[in-house]
Amino acid sequence: MSAYLAFAQSGFLTQLAYRNEVWANLFGKLVQVFARVAIWTAIYGGAGVIGGVSLEEMVTYALLGGAVTGAARYETVVGGIGHALRTGDVAVWLLKPVHFPLYVIASEVGRALYRFTFLVVPTVIFVALFYGMLPPASFFHGAMFVAYWVLALAIFFLIAALFGLVAFWLLTSFSLEWLMQALLNLLAGQLIPFWFFPEPLGAIARQLPFAWIVYYPSAVWLGRLSPEECLAQFGIGLGWAAALAFGVWLLWRRASGRVVVQGG
Amino acid sequence: MVEVIEVRSVSKTYQQPKRFPGVLGALKSLVTPEYTEVKAVADVSFGIRKGEAVGYLGPNGAGKSTMIKMMTGILVPTSGSVSVLGCTPHERRMEIARRIGVVFGQRSQLWWDLPVADSFELHRRIYDIPAARYADNLRRFAELLELEPFLDRAVRQLSLGQRMRAEIVMALLHDPQILFLDEPTIGLDVVAKDAVRRFLAEVNRERGITIILTTHDLQDIETICPRLIMVDHARLVFDGELGRLRSALGSARRLTLEFTTDPGPLPLTTAVLTADDGLLKHYRIERDDVSLVDVLTEVGPGREIKDIALEEPNIEEVIRTFYQRRNTAVPA
Numbered sequence: 001m002s003a004y005l006a007f008a009q010s011g012f013l014t015q016l017a018y019r020n021e022v023w024a025n026l027f028g029k030l031v032q033v034f035a036r037v038a039i040w041t042a043i044y045g046g047a048g049v050i051g052g053v054s055l056e057e058m059v060t061y062a063l064l065g066g067a068v069t070g071a072a073r074y075e076t077v078v079g080g081i082g083h084a085l086r087t088g089d090v091a092v093w094l095l096k097p098v099h100f101p102l103y104v105i106a107s108e109v110g111r112a113l114y115r116f117t118f119l120v121v122p123t124v125i126f127v128a129l130f131y132g133m134l135p136p137a138s139f140f141h142g143a144m145f146v147a148y149w150v151l152a153l154a155i156f157f158l159i160a161a162l163f164g165l166v167a168f169w170l171l172t173s174f175s176l177e178w179l180m181q182a183l184l185n186l187l188a189g190q191l192i193p194f195w196f197f198p199e200p201l202g203a204i205a206r207q208l209p210f211a212w213i214v215y216y217p218s219a220v221w222l223g224r225l226s227p228e229e230c231l232a233q234f235g236i237g238l239g240w241a242a243a244l245a246f247g248v249w250l251l252w253r254r255a256s257g258r259v260v261v262q263g264g
Numbered sequence: 265m266v267e268v269i270e271v272r273s274v275s276k277t278y279q280q281p282k283r284f285p286g287v288l289g290a291l292k293s294l295v296t297p298e299y300t301e302v303k304a305v306a307d308v309s310f311g312i313r314k315g316e317a318v319g320y321l322g323p324n325g326a327g328k329s330t331m332i333k334m335m336t337g338i339l340v341p342t343s344g345s346v347s348v349l350g351c352t353p354h355e356r357r358m359e360i361a362r363r364i365g366v367v368f369g370q371r372s373q374l375w376w377d378l379p380v381a382d383s384f385e386l387h388r389r390i391y392d393i394p395a396a397r398y399a400d401n402l403r404r405f406a407e408l409l410e411l412e413p414f415l416d417r418a419v420r421q422l423s424l425g426q427r428m429r430a431e432i433v434m435a436l437l438h439d440p441q442i443l444f445l446d447e448p449t450i451g452l453d454v455v456a457k458d459a460v461r462r463f464l465a466e467v468n469r470e471r472g473i474t475i476i477l478t479t480h481d482l483q484d485i486e487t488i489c490p491r492l493i494m495v496d497h498a499r500l501v502f503d504g505e506l507g508r509l510r511s512a513l514g515s516a517r518r519l520t521l522e523f524t525t526d527p528g529p530l531p532l533t534t535a536v537l538t539a540d541d542g543l544l545k546h547y548r549i550e551r552d553d554v555s556l557v558d559v560l561t562e563v564g565p566g567r568e569i570k571d572i573a574l575e576e577p578n579i580e581e582v583i584r585t586f587y588q589r590r591n592t593a594v595p596a
Contacts, residue, residue, distance in 0.1 A: 006389040014377050092373050094338045097361045098390055260340055260354060 011110025071116035077160035082167030137223020148217040158244035165251040189215030274344035319489035328478040365435035369447035391438040425456030445477040
């Protein structure tokens with residue numbers, strides 16, 4: 001366990017070494033978030049409430065939506081695992097008493113925490129000053145949001161690792177990165193919250209693991225889930241995380257087993 | 265002495281998908297793939313005792329890296345058995361990993377973006393090395409290989425020679441019982457090669473760490489490894505001491521005599537004249553029992569010799585002779 005903490009720590013510190021990037025990234029993030037908020041403001045066009053959702057709620061949703069996806073990068077996980085398997089660099093990792101996908105995830109978690117602290121939080125505060133942002137619906141909802149955020153990060157990285165492992169069989173991780181982005185945009189609720197989805201698409205999207213990355217954390221903050229629902233959905237999310245972790249473990253065993261038997 | 269590695273009639277065959285030309289060919293290999301078998305290692309057996317230093321030598325594609333990979337547990341043999349420290353490596357990979365060190369000349373195990381010292385620290389955390397032991401090892405190895413000047417520098421800024429020294433130190437930090445090196449001196453300049461060789465020889469001697477190294481560079485073997493295993497076309501062709509190989513092949517020594525005045529053609533019975541440049545005459549001494557004194561006695565007094573140079577057969581020649589003889593002896 002100490003080793004994985006060390007990987008996360010080192011991921012955090014390496015990011016710190018590229019301080020100059022912070023300003024460029026911060027600017028990029030700001031433009032992105034302003035654009036998202038501007039789109040919703042334009043759509044509402046003076047109407048106070050659409051489909052039972054107020055503009056203020058929508059702006060808050062747009063800001064919270066980046067809490068995980070703005071900090072965490074799936075590319076490094078998908079690309080890192082896929083690349084190591086294809087080039088045979090994975091051999092080096094098979095020589096160490098370490099679980100390779102877990103290593104990739106741990107170091108990316110470190111980098112995500114760095115971006116969250118130095119990019120996401122400042123951006124959200126800055127934009128919130130302009131457009132206003134709703135506080136969590138209650139203390140309970142606020143606390144649950146933190147738990148959901150951690151779960152969101154875990155699900156996000158486990159899905160990315162799964163995609164990276166699939167790349168071993170498909171021999172290209174590029175298309176998988178595109179697919180992952182498309183799925184995130186649509187099924188995580190990053191572009192449009194599920195309550196604007198036509199049924200039954202909305203109902204289906206609520207059941208898929210992507211929903212726990214953006215939709216559920218934001219919905220919890222806004223108080224659109226009752227406390228009982230908050231706990232129940234959290235349990236289901238944990239179930240998804242466990243299933244994904246099992247999938248990663250299984251695929252890793254098969255992929256690394258194939259490298260070991262066939263020599264990559 | 266205890267055998268730390270036992271390799272018994274090990275073979276490794278790779279399945280390579282056959283490729284057919286054209287679109288139809290690509291379709292064919294997709295629907296009904298056919299494979300050609302490539303034998304990388306064929307029926308190789310040897311044992312290595314604790315504390316030995318063994319050079320594993322062979323031309324490109326002779327199956328050296330494949331053998332290293334099977335001994336470290338990242339490849340499974342097609343047939344035969346490998347035993348390292350009493351275990352089958354690929355079945356107990358994690359456990360073996362803690363007890364061996366591996367260095368790949370062509371693949372870095374250091375973290376590219378991090379200073380060398382940070383890579384070492386991560387290594388300490390991965391292997392749970394006790395703090396005192398770690399500090400002690402790091403101090404000793406860093407001193408021997410002169411790492412201090414660049415410990416704080418990021419790995420990507422290091423020269424190849426510096427990087428390789430760091431790789432070797434890292435592989436030793438967790439006190440492995442066996443150190444595997446796959447072409448550790450490849451691409452290094454003479455000074456760096458020399459530093460690496462002296463260090464490995466010392467680690468082997470002082471700490472009793474068993475060393476197995478593959479190489480193209482015969483000088484590596486000469487300085488580090490008393491024992492030599494040679495492979496060619498996947499098969500083991502020689503296993504024994506370098507000296508034995510040399511005497512078995514009886515490679516000739518080369519003698520150059522420089523005279524003050526040209527003695528004219530000077531054939532000898534103790535040595536064969538190979539080139540005659542007047543003042544400078546080149547001989548080959550083919551028999552081991554002929555000494556320099558014998559040759560000079562035969563040259564006789566009255567001819568003034570300005571300079572004498574006697575060259576021992578170098579290992580490259582020994583091995584070249586070996587492979588040449590093999591290839592002519594065994595019809596392909």
